[in-house]
Every structure is written in structure tokens, then in C-alpha cells.
Amino acid sequence: MPIIFHIDLNSFYASCEIARNPSLADKPVVIAGNSRRGVITTASYSARKYGVHSAMPLFQAQKLCKHLVILPVDMNYYKSISEQFFKIIAHYTSEFEIASIDECYVDVTDIVYEYENAIELASQIQKQVMDTLHIGCSIGISHNRFLSKMGSDLKKPNGITVLTKTNIQSFLWPLPVGTIHGIGKKTAVKLNENGIITIGDFARKENYDIIKQYLGRNALLFYNRANGNDAVKLNSAHNQLQSVGNSTTLEKDTNDIEVIKEHLKRLSMQVSQRAKKRDLISNHITITLKYTRELSINRTYRLETATNDFDIIYETVLLLFDLNYDDQPIRLAGVSLSNVIARKDYSKQLSLFNYEKEKNDDSQTDEVIRSIQQQLPDTVKLTKASKLLNQTNHQKKYIDEE
Structure with a gap:
């Protein structure tokens, strides 16, 4: 059985800024255009405590947090950090797929035997990323892409989560259906209106006809994922x-x-x-x-x-x-x-x-x-x-x- 990691750098743009200016570590930092119509790209975890989040208009965030630290986007810097991150991953294996500037899927099936277990390997990667880049990351571990992605979202920041077919009922199924990666907000609302509130509801066979009504030809794909199955393979060509x-x-x-x-x-x-x-x-x-x-x-x-x-x-x-x-x-x-x-x-x-x-x-x-x-x-x-x-x-x- 394959072992797949999903590695996600926490609050990436804000973490990059804090990494090069440690005095910002405990301050509510956001990355946004500094104008009234600016929209927040990333909010640090300190900022999130005030209810500030990405995609929020800047003027609203400033009402929630009067001492907000607003920094402009420095994409060239973020890309340089991203490249260093992927070089760290490539040091372990070439079997990884870049998902975005701050996340990737890694197939560790052929290297995990060199460590005590998958959690030890994940911990070592976390430590190396922190020691090298001064940025934390969350890691989901499972036998497929979907569950590893869901796992990395469960414990942030800096968490390690293992999801298997035997524990998804307790870890995954109680979550809102809208947390399924790939289900949009509008679709989640429609599903809620039809009694499908949690991922567990989504995974029930008797609800499949309702799911198909709103997801069409993608219904079976997401139904299988909610039940812990995902046939999509990693593709390093995406790098x-x-x-x-x-x-x-x-x-x-x-x-x-x-x-x-x-x-x-x-x-x-x-x-x-x-x-x-x-x-x-x-x-x-x-x-x-x-x-x-x-x-x-x-x-x-x-x-x-x-x-x-x-x-x-x-x-x-x-x-x-x-x-x-x-x-x-x-x-x-x-x-x-x-x-x-x-x-x-x-x-x-x-x-x-x-x-x-x-x-x-x-x-x-x-x-x-x-x-x-x-x-x-x-x-x-x-x-x-x-x-x-x-x-x-x-x-x-x-x-x-x-």
C-alpha cells in the first residue's frame, strides 16, 4: 500500500515575512495591497485570532484589529522560499508533485523503511523545513492523495495527522461537508438544504442520488473519496x-x-x-x-x-x-x-x-x-x-x- 504525504507550509506569505523579520512573530501580520479596496492574501495565525482571514477586504480587517501589520506582496521573495522548500523535499525523493507555491504531495513508499515509521519521517521533514526556512508546515499522511490533503488541514499549524480507512469515521466524517477538498461553498449549501450536513452524511450510500443531482458526473469521485478511496496517482510531471x-x-x-x-x-x-x-x-x-x-x-x-x-x-x-x-x-x-x-x-x-x-x-x-x-x-x-x-x-x- 502506498504512503502519501501532503505537506503544506503554514500561512505561507505571512510566514515568509516573519522568517525574515522575526520581530513580527507574535504580531497580527497580513499580506495585502495597502489601499482601501485591498484584499488580504494571507493572514498570520496571530491575526486570525481577531477573526481576520484571507480574501477579507482590508478595511474590514482593520476594524477587527486596530494594530494590524500590513505588508505588501513580495512574490519574488516568496517564490525563492518556495524553490528552497521543494529542494528540501527533492533531497528525500523525486517522487513528489507540486500542488501550488506552498504545498506538495510526496510518495514516500520507497523511503519510509529507512525510518522508524512514517511519523518519524514527517517529523524530520518538519524539522528540516523549520531549521532551514524558519517556516512551519503541516503534514497529512495516508494511502492516497485525498486523505493526505484532508489530514494536513486537520491540525494547523505544525501538525502531523494520519488518516486511514479505519479511522476516517471518527476523524473525517464528523466534519462539515464543505470541508471536502473540491466541494465549493454553493454546492455545500445545496447539500445542507437536502440534509447532507457532514462528510459522514455524504459517504452514506442512501444519499448518493442527492449527491449526483448536484455533482453530476463527479458524484462518484467525491463519494469514493468520502469513503476513503482515491484512485488519482501522483504526477511528478506537474512539477x-x-x-x-x-x-x-x-x-x-x-x-x-x-x-x-x-x-x-x-x-x-x-x-x-x-x-x-x-x-x-x-x-x-x-x-x-x-x-x-x-x-x-x-x-x-x-x-x-x-x-x-x-x-x-x-x-x-x-x-x-x-x-x-x-x-x-x-x-x-x-x-x-x-x-x-x-x-x-x-x-x-x-x-x-x-x-x-x-x-x-x-x-x-x-x-x-x-x-x-x-x-x-x-x-x-x-x-x-x-x-x-x-x-x-x-x-x-x-x-x-x-
Whole structure:
């Protein structure tokens, strides 16, 4: 029988901040945009004692806790800590699947025999993560992914929980049905209205028809999970990034094109640098513009050649912006490469119109710019972005009209 760990770093963003500034250890720390409309991304456990939680508007949290410590998101720092965390896990085994920036599933079946038992191994991992990163983690242990995930949620922070087919009736079944990983709040309400209040109710065979009414073809999957069964296997291929992206929320909504393009240039550079660091490339470049909480657009341009070059990314982003922006004030901008692959795995498909020999990097950039230029009106000309990096005039236009 397999032995699966689910390891979850506790209150990750807030814990990262406390790790680099230990004086915050016992203070109510939240990570959020410092504006009235800001929403809390992460709340420390000290903050949670006041009723503060993630996804809560910042102004509400400040009413609950007058001495709240508000810190901005530092995603580059958090990603560096995340990478260190996964390196620690990789030291034990390569059989793990990254679930998000702060959690993973680990198959320890082939290494647990080296320890007294699974709990001793979990304790050692906890200690190494704390000693190295100064961040606590909770670990769920079971024979499948679902139960290990549920187990890590049962004892936070810094808990270790073992869930088996023989103890889920006492540990798992009394919990609210909404705590099943993958069951949304709206679905939980509908189930409650039909008498399915706990996971134990959900697991009863006589309630299956009701479950199927609201979960459709997923009903059997979740019914089996509630009864301790989950056939989904770990997939270490998920450790490969599917996209590389960066976004930024503006201090205030703006329709100043020059300001927006400054943000897009910075985001394009960040995406290029991150992709190059991992030697990833893509031919799908996407721009995101968010106008309101409900209204946003995502537009993607597909290049003939995969790249991580800043010039190509930025020129494509400018094209997408000029073709899709409608002069409304925006509150968030984003740039990303999707469907990324490792350069070593990339096999370039030459069309009949490609040169037989691969061009150098500058020639490839010029060729892409020429391709994009053909889609624009004659009155609009593209300028190679790298030529503008040393300019200090922030009002300089990157697409110049004649």
C-alpha cells in the first residue's frame, strides 16, 4: 500500500515575512495591497485570532484589529522560499508533485523503511523545513492523495495527522461537508438544504442520488473519496511549469497609456528573466487587463517561433495592448507565457517560408517584429524595445505614430 504525504507550509506569505523579520512573530501580520479596496492574501495565525482571514477586504480587517501589520506582496521573495522548500523535499525523493507555491504531495513508499515509521519521517521533514526556512508546515499522511490533503488541514499549524480507512469515521466524517477538498461553498449549501450536513452524511450510500443531482458526473469521485478511496496517482510531471507570468495591481485605476505601458514593459522584463532563469520558452504570449472586479480581458498572440526574449515578448504585448485596449481605466495588468516548454525539449518546426539555417537572436527578433508590423496600419511603426531601455523619459511612446 502506498504512503502519501501532503505537506503544506503554514500561512505561507505571512510566514515568509516573519522568517525574515522575526520581530513580527507574535504580531497580527497580513499580506495585502495597502489601499482601501485591498484584499488580504494571507493572514498570520496571530491575526486570525481577531477573526481576520484571507480574501477579507482590508478595511474590514482593520476594524477587527486596530494594530494590524500590513505588508505588501513580495512574490519574488516568496517564490525563492518556495524553490528552497521543494529542494528540501527533492533531497528525500523525486517522487513528489507540486500542488501550488506552498504545498506538495510526496510518495514516500520507497523511503519510509529507512525510518522508524512514517511519523518519524514527517517529523524530520518538519524539522528540516523549520531549521532551514524558519517556516512551519503541516503534514497529512495516508494511502492516497485525498486523505493526505484532508489530514494536513486537520491540525494547523505544525501538525502531523494520519488518516486511514479505519479511522476516517471518527476523524473525517464528523466534519462539515464543505470541508471536502473540491466541494465549493454553493454546492455545500445545496447539500445542507437536502440534509447532507457532514462528510459522514455524504459517504452514506442512501444519499448518493442527492449527491449526483448536484455533482453530476463527479458524484462518484467525491463519494469514493468520502469513503476513503482515491484512485488519482501522483504526477511528478506537474512539477514542470505550465506558464510563466507576472501581474501588478495599480495604486489607482488609470487610463494613462504611458503609465500602463511602463507597467507592461516591466512585467515583460520580469517574465523574460524568469523564463530564462529556468530555460523555458513559449510561442504563446498573453496580456491581461482588468478593469473592474468583474470585467477583464485576456488576449493571446501565437508566434511562429518559441522564445523567452524580452524584445519579442514586449513588442507582442504592445501589439495586443494597442489592438484591444478601449481607453477604460484599468486596475491590473498582466503578462504571461503559456504552454511553456524546456528549450532542450523544443524541436523547431521550419515551414516552407523559413530559412534553412537558424538566424541569430537579433535576426529572430527583427523577423518577429516585421511579422507583427504587417498586421498594423501603415501609420503605426514598432520600435525594438531594447533600444529604449536606457532612455529615461517615461513619457516616450513605444509605438510611434508618424
